[in-house]
Each structure stands twice: as structure tokens, then as C-alpha cells.
Amino acid sequence: MTETRDITLDVNGKRHALSVEPRKNLADALRDDCGLTGTHVGCEHGVCGACTVLVDGRAVRSCLMFAVQAEGTAIETVEGLASEDGELHPLQQAFWDKHGLQCGFCTPGFLMLAVGALRENPEMTDVEIRELVSSNLCRCTGYQNILTAVRAAADVMRAGTNG
Amino acid sequence: MKLIKANAADGRVIAGGQSLVAAMNFRLARPDVLIDLNGVKELDFIEETPGELVIGAMTRHAAFHKPVCDGPLGRLLSKVVPNIAHYPIRNRGTFGGSLCHADPASEWCVVAATLDATMKIGSAEGDREVPAADFFRGSFTTAVEPGEILVAIRLPKLDAGWGTGFYEYSRRKGDFALAMALTALRVEGGAISAARVGLGGVADHGKRMADLEAALVGKPATAETFAEVGKLASTLVSPYGDIHGSAEYRRDLTATVVARALAEAADEATA
Ligand SMILES: Cc1cc2nc3c(=O)[nH]c(=O)nc-3n(C[C@H](O)[C@H](O)[C@H](O)COP(=O)(O)OP(=O)(O)OC[C@H]3O[C@@H](n4cnc5c(N)ncnc54)[C@H](O)[C@@H]3O)c2cc1C
Ligand code: FES
Ligand code: FES
Numbered sequence: 444m445t446e447t448r449d450i451t452l453d454v455n456g457k458r459h460a461l462s463v464e465p466r467k468n469l470a471d472a473l474r475d476d477c478g479l480t481g482t483h484v485g486c487e488h489g490v491c492g493a494c495t496v497l498v499d500g501r502a503v504r505s506c507l508m509f510a511v512q513a514e515g516t517a518i519e520t521v522e523g524l525a526s527e528d529g530e531l532h533p534l535q536q537a538f539w540d541k542h543g544l545q546c547g548f549c550t551p552g553f554l555m556l557a558v559g560a561l562r563e564n565p566e567m568t569d570v571e572i573r574e575l576v577s578s579n580l581c582r583c584t585g586y587q588n589i590l591t592a593v594r595a596a597a598d599v600m601r602a603g604t605n606g
Numbered sequence: 607m608k609l610i611k612a613n614a615a616d617g618r619v620i621a622g623g624q625s626l627v628a629a630m631n632f633r634l635a636r637p638d639v640l641i642d643l644n645g646v647k648e649l650d651f652i653e654e655t656p657g658e659l660v661i662g663a664m665t666r667h668a669a670f671h672k673p674v675c676d677g678p679l680g681r682l683l684s685k686v687v688p689n690i691a692h693y694p695i696r697n698r699g700t701f702g703g704s705l706c707h708a709d710p711a712s713e714w715c716v717v718a719a720t721l722d723a724t725m726k727i728g729s730a731e732g733d734r735e736v737p738a739a740d741f742f743r744g745s746f747t748t749a750v751e752p753g754e755i756l757v758a759i760r761l762p763k764l765d766a767g768w769g770t771g772f773y774e775y776s777r778r779k780g781d782f783a784l785a786m787a788l789t790a791l792r793v794e795g796g797a798i799s800a801a802r803v804g805l806g807g808v809a810d811h812g813k814r815m816a817d818l819e820a821a822l823v824g825k826p827a828t829a830e831t832f833a834e835v836g837k838l839a840s841t842l843v844s845p846y847g848d849i850h851g852s853a854e855y856r857r858d859l860t861a862t863v864v865a866r867a868l869a870e871a872a873d874e875a876t877a
Binding site for chain 2: 465466468487488489492495501502503504506507508509512556559560574575577578579
């Protein structure tokens with residue numbers, strides 16, 4: 444079972460040609476084969492959310508998908524959030540400003556979770572944000588600052604698109 | 607279908623992968639061949655007929671966040687879906703995958719059992735239909751045989767007179783529930799004229815509870831009735847105990863979730 448398959452992944456708009464075992468999950472392929480180690484791996488069974496990325500715009504667990512299944516999709520990871528000149532994405536800025544992170548292990552997952560959800564529904568209520576944030580685990584912050592950060596970023600992003 | 611037949615012995619199909627890949631990561635499952643249904647767009651559909659909602663097996667959980675049809679059924683499905691796992695898992699996990707995985711605490715299995723869904727199962731030889739009562743065989747066991755796949759689920763609609771309720775309890779938001787109840791009631795002149803009740807998490811698979819339905823019909827739609835029928839429910843189940851809760855605790859929970867789901871259904875039916 445060590446046969447590999449040649450695939451091309453589109454990650455943050457860049458094409459990566461890889462040769463991976465069909466068994467390799469997307470999280471590992473992003474980290475080992477694309478060199479994008481921002482996507483973290485915690486539990487490998489869908490519970491912690493550290494591996495959350497966007498596939499065709501939707502937040503999913505990259506540990507529960509095989510890399511070969513992601514061929515032909517548009518993948519977005521935390522590395523694609525900030526602009527080329529280093530300006531942070533409003534969510535990254537809000538996590539910084541509102542102390543939405545401590546050790547930072549969970550942060551890429553929370554960022555991608557919120558990016559995906561706010562793209563689907565820019566008008567999220569506080570209750571919806573709380574529900575959303577319950578998708579992922581954080582061992583440090585106690586979640587309150589993550590909620591505050593997502594709320595603040597949602598407001599900034601909405602103002603940005605309306606005005 | 608030919609691929610599935612050729613690999614009937616050692617192959618598995620993969621739908622959302624939200625149960626299967628987790629099991630594979632634990633090395634609990636080690637299939638030799640995986641056949642990916644994600645490219646089969648014909649299995650990802652929702653179709654409405656006058657009497658039924660037909661759901662393609664590859665329809666993602668997230669498709670039900672907003673009601674997929676008018677009336678009590680569409681509302682019920684959108685009330686149930688937020689209880690399934692978390693948002694990113696609902697983006698990928700499928701209706702058909704849940705039914706085939708047949709976790710004792712699967713919300714969709716309780717929906718299918720309680721509303722008497724019919725499952726359309728396909729193979730290289732053709733299609734066959736299996737009613738929910740014969741589909742669920744035990745925990746994680748269904749009528750789908752090697753070489754077959756679940757193609758679609760036919761859910762009978764509920765007409766406008768029905769009110770529905772759903773209540774589950776889990777330790778943490780998004781976890782599998784320790785107990786859940788799905789209810790539908792018709793109320794005429796303060797009395798219950800028709801009832802549907804299903805339970806999940808407290809038996810080897812989701813079940814429709816005919817005894818509870820019979821106990822409800824003709825009774826006043828009051829909190830006393832709901833508490834009494836909840837108590838009856840707790841005597842009819844024999845849940846297993848594990849680190850998440852003892853059997854006795856789950857039995858007590860059964861009474862509570864049934865009573866709460868009934869109250870919700872009655873409110874909706876009389877609104
Ligand atoms: C953290 C976490 C929490 C969860 N919480 C819940 C919860 O609260 N409630 C709940 O119901 N579920 C929960 N799930 C499971 C989730 O709903 C899964 O999506 C579902 O159980 C399986 O669907 P799937 O499409 O992912 O199937 P897969 O994982 O791809 O497949 C599951 C099984 O079904 C078989 N299969 C799939 N589709 C077909 C088909 N069309 N024909 C024949 N066989 C098929 C596969 O071969 C496999 O054996 C949770 C999952 C995770 C990771
Ligand atoms: S590593 Fe994927 S959810 Fe934990
Ligand atoms: S900041 Fe440490 S786990 Fe969340």
C-alpha cells in the first residue's frame with residue numbers, strides 16, 4: 444500500500460504538484476507535501492477543529508478528507524488570509540486586538556472556521572457565533588475572547604463590504 | 607455500480623468520511639479499497655413530490671439548515687440538523703452516510719424510523735426498496751449488503767395540521783446525544799388525535815415507539831400527559847451505560863426528552 448498517486452492541489456491560488464499515498468489525509472498533505480504547516484493536527488478524528496480549512500469556500504476538517512479527494516477543488520488555509528504585503532485579515536487583526544489566542548495552536552482552525560461561516564452568513568448573530576465557536580476546541584483562552592474577536596471582525600468585515 | 611460489485615468483498619464506499627475516516631485514523635477500519643461517492647452528483651439532490659421528500663444519499667447535512675420544503679417536515683429537519691455534530695462536519699457529512707453508519711444516536715436515523723421512511727438501495731443488479739422498520743438491524747448494522755449502496759431516502763411529508771418537536775441531551779454541544787426524542791402531534795379541541803414518537807441514543811438503533819403513540823392518542827395535550835408518557839418511555843427502553851452516563855441516568859433522561867419534545871410539538875400544533 445505504498446503506491447503513490449500524482450495529484451495537483453490548488454492551495455490559496457497556488458498549484459502544488461504532489462505525489463501522495465491515497466491514504467494520506469489532506470491535513471498531512473498540506474503540512475508535509477505543500478510545506479504549509481499553519482494547518483494544525485490535534486485529534487485526527489474531527490473533534491478539535493485545529494485542522495479546519497476551506498474547500499471550495501466551505502469550512503471542513505482536513506483530517507477527515509483524503510488529499511486525493513481535494514484534487515480539483517480550491518483549498519484555502521490560514522497562510523492565504525493575510526495579503527501579500529503582510530496586512531492581516533480582519534479576523535487575524537481582531538484575534539490579535541481582542542486577545543483571541545494564547546498558545547495559538549487552535550488559532551488557524553478558528554480563523555478558517557470563522558472565515559467560512561462569515562462568508563456564508565455575514566450577518567451572524569451573537570448566538571450563531573457562539574454556536575459556531577463551539578465547533579472547535581481551545582485549551583487556553585476560555586473561548587470568551589474568541590467570541591469577542593469574531594464579533595468584532597464580523598462588524599469590520601460587514602462595514603467593509605457595505606461601504 | 608460495477609466498481610462496487612467488483613469490490614464487494616473488501617471495498618467500502620466513502621461518503622462524507624466524517625465517520626469512516628475518523629475510524630480509519632484510529633485504525634478501527636482498514637478497508638483495502640475505497641470507492642468515493644463524492645463525485646457522483648446524481649446522489650446529491652432533494653426532490654419534492656406531492657406526498658414525499660426524496661433525499662439523495664449524498665445530500666450534506668448542511669443542506670437542511672434552512673427548511674428544504676414548506677410545512678412541518680421542512681421545519682422539523684431544520685430543527686434537527688443543528689444537533690448533528692458541528693458546522694464543518696455538517697458541511698461534509700451526508701444524510702445517506704448517517705443512515706448507513708447507523709449510530710444508535712444518529713439524529714437522521716431517528717427521523718427515518720419515526721416518519722417511516724423508505725430506503726432505496728441500489729446495486730449492479732438494480733434497485734430495491736426497504737422500509738425503515740426493516741432497514742435498521744442493530745447498532746451500526748443496516749439492510750445494505752456488500753455490493754449495494756443506499757441511493758435515496760423517501761420521507762413522507764406531514765400535512766399542515768401536525769406540530770413537531772425535537773429534544774436531545776448531550777454532554778457537550780455537538781457530541782452524540784445520550785438521549786433524544788422526536789415527536790409529531792395533531793391536536794383537536796385540546797386532545798391529541800394522532801401522534802408520532804421516536805427515540806434515539808437509548809437503544810441499539812433509532813426507533814419509532816408505537817406504544818407511546820397509542821398512549822398519547824385521546825389524551826389532553828397537557829404537561830401532565832407529557833410527563834406521564836415520558837415516564838412510560840423510560841420504562842420501555844433498556845439503554846446501555848458507559849462513561850458518558852449510566853443506564854439509569856439515560857432512562858431518566860428519556861423521560862425528560864420525551865416530555866420536552868411533546869410539549870414543543872403540542873405548542874406548534876396549536877399555534
Ligand atoms: C466530531 C464529530 C461529531 C459527530 N456528531 C454526530 C452527531 O451528533 N450525530 C450524528 O448523527 N452524527 C454525528 N457525527 C457523524 C456524522 O454525522 C457523519 O457525517 C455520519 O455519521 C456519516 O456520514 P458520512 O457521509 O460522513 O459517511 P462516511 O463516514 O463516509 O461513511 C460512514 C459509513 O457508511 C457507509 N456509507 C456511506 N454512504 C453510503 C451509501 N450511500 N451507501 C452505502 N454505504 C454508505 C460507509 O461505507 C461507511 O461504512 C459526528 C462526527 C464527528 C466527526
Ligand atoms: S485534527 Fe482534525 S479535527 Fe482535530
Ligand atoms: S490558544 Fe492555546 S489552544 Fe487555543
